[in-house]
Amino acid sequence: xxxxxxxxxxxxxxxxxxxxxxxxxxxxxxxxxxxxxxxxxxxxxxxxxxxxxxxxxxxxxxxxxxxxxxxxxxxxxxxxxxxxxxxxxxxxxxxxxxxxxxxxxxxxxxxxxxxxxxxxxxxxxxxxxxxxxxxxxxxxxxxxxxxxxxxxxxxxxxxxxxxxxxxxxxxxxxx
Amino acid sequence: xxxxxxxxxxxxxxxxxxxxxxxxxxxxxxxxxxxxxxxxxxxxxxxxxxxxxxxxxxxxxxxxxxxxxxxxxxxxxxxxxxxxxxxxxxxxxxxxxxxxxxxxxxxxxxxxxxxxxxxxxxxxxxxxxxxxxxxxxxxxxxxxxxxxxxxxxxxxxxxxxxxxxxxxxxxxxxxxxxxxxxxxxxxxxxxxxxxxxxxxxxxxxxxxxxxxxxxxxxxxxxxxxxxxxxxxxxxxxxxxxxxxxxxxxxxxxxxxxxxxxxxxxxxxxxxxxxxxxxxxxxxxxxxxxxxxxxxxxxxxxxxxxxxxxxxxxxxxxxxxxxxxxxxxxxxxxxxxxxxxxxxxxxxxxxxxxxxxxxxxxxxxxxxxxxxxxxxxxxxxxxxxxxxxxxxxxxxxxxxxxxxxxxxxxxxxxxxxxxxxxxxxxxxxxxxxxxxxxxxxxxxxxxxxxxxxxxxxxxxxxxxxxxxxxxxxxxxxxxxxxxxxxxxxxxxxxxxxxxxxxxxxxxxxxxxxxxxxxxxxxxxxxxxxxxxxxxxxxxxxxxxxxxxxxxxxxxxxxxxxxxxxxxxxxxxxxxxxxxxxxxxxxxxxxxxxxxxxxxxxxxxxxxxxxxx
Numbered sequence: 181x182x183x184x185x186x187x188x189x190x191x192x193x194x195x196x197x198x199x200x201x202x203x204x205x206x207x208x209x210x211x212x213x214x215x216x217x218x219x220x221x222x223x224x225x226x227x228x229x230x231x232x233x234x235x236x237x238x239x240x241x242x243x244x245x246x247x248x249x250x251x252x253x254x255x256x257x258x259x260x261x262x263x264x265x266x267x268x269x270x271x272x273x274x275x276x277x278x279x280x281x282x283x284x285x286x287x288x289x290x291x292x293x294x295x296x297x298x299x300x301x302x303x304x305x306x307x308x309x310x311x312x313x314x315x316x317x318x319x320x321x322x323x324x325x326x327x328x329x330x331x332x333x334x335x336x337x338x339x340x341x342x343x344x345x346x347x348x349x350x351x352x353x354x355x
Numbered sequence: 356x357x358x359x360x361x362x363x364x365x366x367x368x369x370x371x372x373x374x375x376x377x378x379x380x381x382x383x384x385x386x387x388x389x390x391x392x393x394x395x396x397x398x399x400x401x402x403x404x405x406x407x408x409x410x411x412x413x414x415x416x417x418x419x420x421x422x423x424x425x426x427x428x429x430x431x432x433x434x435x436x437x438x439x440x441x442x443x444x445x446x447x448x449x450x451x452x453x454x455x456x457x458x459x460x461x462x463x464x465x466x467x468x469x470x471x472x473x474x475x476x477x478x479x480x481x482x483x484x485x486x487x488x489x490x491x492x493x494x495x496x497x498x499x500x501x502x503x504x505x506x507x508x509x510x511x512x513x514x515x516x517x518x519x520x521x522x523x524x525x526x527x528x529x530x531x532x533x534x535x536x537x538x539x540x541x542x543x544x545x546x547x548x549x550x551x552x553x554x555x556x557x558x559x560x561x562x563x564x565x566x567x568x569x570x571x572x573x574x575x576x577x578x579x580x581x582x583x584x585x586x587x588x589x590x591x592x593x594x595x596x597x598x599x600x601x602x603x604x605x606x607x608x609x610x611x612x613x614x615x616x617x618x619x620x621x622x623x624x625x626x627x628x629x630x631x632x633x634x635x636x637x638x639x640x641x642x643x644x645x646x647x648x649x650x651x652x653x654x655x656x657x658x659x660x661x662x663x664x665x666x667x668x669x670x671x672x673x674x675x676x677x678x679x680x681x682x683x684x685x686x687x688x689x690x691x692x693x694x695x696x697x698x699x700x701x702x703x704x705x706x707x708x709x710x711x712x713x714x715x716x717x718x719x720x721x722x723x724x725x726x727x728x729x730x731x732x733x734x735x736x737x738x739x740x741x742x743x744x745x746x747x748x749x750x751x752x753x754x755x756x757x758x759x760x761x762x763x764x765x766x767x768x769x770x771x772x773x774x775x776x777x778x779x780x781x782x783x784x785x786x787x788x789x790x791x792x793x794x795x796x797x798x799x800x801x802x803x804x805x806x807x808x809x810x811x812x813x814x815x816x817x818x819x820x821x822x823x824x825x826x827x828x829x830x831x832x833x834x835x836x837x838x839x840x841x842x843x844x845x846x847x848x849x850x851x852x853x854x855x856x857x858x859x860x861x862x863x864x865x866x867x868x869x870x871x872x873x874x875x876x877x878x879x880x881x882x883x884x885x886x887x888x889x890x891x892x893x894x895x896x897x898x899x900x901x902x903x904x905x906x907x908x909x910x911x912x913x914x915x916x917x918x919x920x921x922x923x924x925x926x927x928x929x930x931x932x933x934x935x936x937x938x939x940x941x942x943x944x945x946x947x948x949x950x951x952x953x954x955x956x957x958x959x960x961x962x963x964x965x966x
Contacts, residue, residue: 257800263558263809264487267800273490273809302487304807 222289222334239331240288240323242316252321255314259306269325274303278325280337286327287334291319385784385834387696392631398897400446403497403542404776405894407629408693411778412854413895417903418936419857423871423880427938429904430471432464432931438486439912441774442497442542443851443892444931445505449899450474450519452500453931456910457486457493457510461517467899469941471933475522477505482533485511488807489538490558492912496624496774497542497892499550502570506550508539514552516573526573530554530566536807537561537622544627545570546636546666553623557641557686560810563621563658565638567669577669581621581640581657582607588657589664590671597723598745601656601674610654618804619651620644621658625688625774628706629666633721636666637706639677639687645802646768647812648682649757655680659687661708663720673723677710679746682754683736683797684768684813685712690776691720692786696834698726707833709777709788711770712747714740717833729836731829732771732790733820736764755799755813765794767817769914776892777831778852778860783874785839786831787860789848792820793917817917825918828852828862828870830877840877842870846923849915851892853905861905863889865915867925869907869932885909887928900941906933 222236242248256262256269264274275283284294295315298305306315322328329337391406397414404411418426436455445452449467454460458481463474486493489510498507504516504525512531517524530552531537536559544551550568554561563581568574579589584605596602603609608616622641629636643651643658660676678685691706696717698705706720713734717727728740737747755761769791777788795815802812819825826848830839850863854874863869865888871881888911895905910928918924933940 258803260802260805260808260810262800262814263802263811267798267814273487301483302485309805 221293222285222287224284226338236289237332237334238287238289240292240316240319242313242320245317248317248320249324251314252317252319255310255318256321259310259318261318264302269322277322277327279327280329282328282337285334286329286337287331288319288323288328289331290334291322291328292316295319384782385696385832387694387779387784387833388781389692389694389779390631398446398903399448400443400894400896401500402445402544403443403499403892404626404628404690407546407631408779409626409628409690409776410692410694410854411776411852411892412780412856414856415895415897415903416856418855418859418895418905420859420873420880422936423857423859425936426871426881426883426905426934427936429933429935429938429940431933432462432471434460434462434929434931436460436910436929437927438493438910439915439927440891440908440910440929441494441913442908443894444906444908445498445500446894446896447500447519451896451906452498452505452519453908454495454498454505454507455929456495456912457481457489459495459507459509461498461505461507461522463505463519463522467941477517477522477524479509479513479515479524479527481509481511481513485533485538488533488536488559489540489555490809491914492916494540494913495542496540499543499545501545501550504570506543506545506570508541508543508552510538510540512537512539512554514539514543514550514568514573516550516570528568528573528575531561534807535561536810541624542626544629544636546629549576549666551627551636551638553638555622555624555641557620557622557624557644558646558809558811559807560618560644560804561620561622562617563623563640565623579662579664579669579671580607581623581660582611582616582619582655584608588671589669593665594671594673596673596675597719597725598675600744600746601676606654606656610656612651612653615651618644618810619655619658621660623688625686626690626776628691628693630693630704630720633704634666635663635672635720637661637663637691637693637720639689639691639708641686641688642681642684645804645810645812646684647757647799647801648680648755649799650801650812651680653680659685661687661691663723675718675723675725675745677708677714677716678712683712683764683766685710685770687711689772689774692777692779693720694779694833696784698834705833707779707786707831709772709786709790709831711766711772712736713766713771714747715831715833715836717836727833727836731831731838732827733765733792733794734771736766755797757799757801760796760798762796763794764797765820766791767793767795767917768813768815769793769917773849773914775849775890776851778854780854780860780874782856782858783830784832784834785874786833787852787854787862787874788829788831789850789852789862790827790829791847791849792822792824792827793817793847794820825921826864828872830874842872842877842879846888846921847915847918849913850889850907853893853895855895861893861907863891863893863907863909865890865911865918865925866923867909867911869893883934885932886930887911888915888925890915898941902935902939904933904935904940906931908932
């Protein structure tokens with residue numbers, strides 16, 4: 181029951197956030213009520229049942245700000261991200277952030293959540309240490325490597341779909 | 356030159372003398388010899404280095420120069436663990452014991468049955484968080500057998516003892532907080548009733564320590580830190596370092612900026628040696644943290660150093676710092692091989708360490724006096740060692756400065772030799788070891804300490820040194836301080852070495868070759884390509900069938916990952932290979948078709964029931 185309730189909360193939250201962020205010039209204010217409250221959320225795994233194509237699309241609000249990549253790069257070194265993921269971000273103690281393989285999702289909001297929440301194999305939660313705007317700057321820097329997926333492609337990436345690949349008729353519902 | 360021979364050594368010496376016409380007593384080669392205490396049965400291998408002295412010498416001689424070319428696979432065992440395999444299997448009686456890298460599952464294998472089926476499995480279920488706190492892959496460098504227990508460290512900062520008969524946990528103790536960045540990867544060493552264990556985490560600002568646990572209960576008896584006050588470091592009135600610059604009150608505090616020693620590294624992640632006559636134990640300490648020297652002016656004692664301690668009380672007897680104010684990540688944790696060697700017309704009790712900094716040290720192990728310090732590999736960070744002080748003469752051009760790229764510093768952070776342990780043969784008096792030939796372009800980035808994250812700051816591009824080969828396997832004369840022969844390897848040579856009374860030395864390479872070479876000449880007598888790279892330690896044992904076997908784990912990873920961009924770098928693996936002459940074993944012979952009811956190997960989801 182708890183799980184179901186959480187999932188609903190996640191979707192409601194994400195949906196609201198997606199609606200709020202349709203105008204990139206108007207990025208969401210994210211940390212008004214504490215580090216995790218009101219954050220855009222996507223589920224970590226796939227979604228059970230018929231979810232009617234409800235896939236949250238949450239763009240990176242930092243995209244609209246100038247200098248986000250440079251600020252993110254500085255934070256990447258200063259907050260010791262480089263120590264684990266490498267100064268070239270190609271991996272070390274932690275995973276490669278330049279390739280297209282994302283254990284916990286490669287969309288901007290999925291990367292954001294991994295930084296904020298931490299992940300089980302040693303990635304700490306940075307919710308208390310880095311303000312949300314700065315986390316989005318780090319996400320922007322990571323997106324600049326080219327391996328992350330655009331926000332709207334989150335579902336496709338989780339399916340393992342590559343841009344430009346063929347699609348079998350069965351998948352398109354045309355047997 | 357056996358001084359006060361121990362019972363076990365007598366047996367070993369007899370075996371060697373019988374088969375080789377008294378070579379052991381002849382003190383061939385350099386004149387160096389060793390004690391092989393505690394004198395385990397010749398066919399067994401109960402600790403990673405086999406003996407307290409860390410010789411990795413086996414008295415077995417069925418496999419020798421003229422038949423080693425007939426080595427073939429007798430049987431294999433794959434444990435399925437994904438990380439670097441660095442340990443050697445242990446054998447006591449008719450059972451072999453192996454422990455995987457994370458998740459650190461232990462297996463007992465029945466050597467008396469065809470195919471060596473699993474007798475029992477023990478699964479400690481470490482937290483996956485530990486994988487991301489280990490600087491250099493989720494490895495384990497070994498385990499130990501003592502008092503009817505298999506004892507080892509778990510990556511997430513625990514030490515466990517498992518009953519060898521039942522596979523049930525005898526005790527388990529939490530030694531550190533993994534969330535703070537302290538992991539455990541070193542092989543414990545057991546002497547008498549004490550288990551010695553140390554931590555890893557010099558790249559995450561860990562406060563390094565070595566602890567002694569009671570072998571029967573697991574209770575901690577004492578803990579000696581590598582930085583901090585004399586009380587923290589267990590330095591008291593008996594502490595008598597050889598060099599005056601190592602004498603003073605609370606040097607583990609005063610050789611640092613204020614409070615920097617608290618996250619100053621000095622982790623104890625390598626090898627422990629023990630001299631039963633002196634009752635002293637020896638071990639080295641890791642690099643200082645952070646790896647940016649500009650942030651920690653001072654000698655940074657007792658990091659990149661070594662201690663000699665009373666094996667019972669843990670009180671320091673002497674210490675020596677190989678790399679004062681280490682600026683390049685030259686840990687001092689490599690194995691100290693205890694030998695007796697002729698200096699100035701008399702035999703002296705010495706230890707030999709091929710240090711990461713590229714100098715091969717021979718040190719009087721009673722006093723801490725450096726007798727030999729000569730380069731065994733390529734280096735340019737220093738021009739030599741001042742024998743009056745034991746201190747390196749640093750090349751000022753090779754000192755990294757913050758945010759300035761410094762090209763072609765040799766060796767790299769993994770050194771001219773890493774933890775991969777060498778071997779000593781009393782037949783030649785030589786040390787055998789895999790070494791590296793790698794240099795780096797380095798840029799230091801000053802760091803802030805954030806618990807549980809790297810406290811590191813070295814950005815590096817690494818490349819081969821002169822000649823283009825990344826690896827080399829050498830024979831080292833510890834008396835003269837010079838190479839006797841060497842075999843260049845294209846890939847890193849990051850396996851341990853094994854020396855045997857058959858006059859053969861074994862080692863492996865990161866691209867997956869396992870070789871046997873002539874201990875005298877360095878001629879390669881046999882090579883076999885294995886499934887993954889070799890970064891583990893070869894060992895040899897006598898099976899219940901009376902045959903001599905040689906075993907080596909494959910499974911590349913660990914620090915060898917720095918070479919993973921090289922074409923031909925192999926994928927990971929997890930297979931133990933066991934060789935014998937012609938591949939003969941208890942399963943040999945036409946028509947062999949026997950299946951034993953073995954305990955099932957656990958899959959990722961089937962946990963062993965908890966007690």
